[in-house]
């Protein structure tokens with residue numbers, strides 16, 4: 001068995017056992033974050049039945065999508081520049097990283113032109129770090145209302161990233177805050193948790209965890 005398949009299966013087992021402990025068996029989706037890793041690695045996981053992959057660069061997404069099977073479900077998780085919206089919408093069916101009202105409007109307009117209907121999540125900067133993109137919690141109501149009023153986008157949930165270095169208490173605070181916001185806004189999907197913090201995210205209600213390096217290995221660039 002290859003390294004990637006072995007790691008994938010370990011992560012899948014760990015996720016399922018966290019989800020069971022949190023009393024939410026089978027309620028957590030593993031998004032395999034394949035950014036920077038070659039299409040061959042994706043093909044390996046595809047061959048054992050995995051279909052959801054996350055990419056954070058538009059051009060890289062387009063390149064991989066062009067050489068891989070069409071039934072892969074691509075999720076875009078990176079900062080989305082306005083001039084890349086079209087490329088991303090041609091391939092991704094889920095966008096986790098809607099981080100401004102302007103981007104939201106543009107995604108809706110271009111999705112309409114391309115006859116696409118992506119699921120979208122609003123990215124929330126819960127930790128308040130200035131280096132992070134995303135809506136401040138107090139801007140969310142307006143963003144949710146706009147998203148619900150626009151054609152060709154289906155708002156399904158919220159996404160956040162915890163700081164790279166955070167204590168257990170900080171992680172719990174960030175993930176439980178996102179959970180509370182999603183509940184207030186009546187949104188179902190919570191995209192939170194990465195290689196280093198997915199157990200805490202699942203404990204606090206994550207429905208999608210985005211795991212890259214714990215499956216594919218260390219990335220040599222961002």
Ligand SMILES: *Cc1c(COP(=O)(O)O)cnc(C)c1O
Pocket residue numbers: 033035056077078161194195196210211212213214
């Ligand atoms: C790279 C990335 C991940 C995966 O990070 P790992 O630590 O490798 O699991 C998750 N979410 C986003 C937004 C990312 O850019």
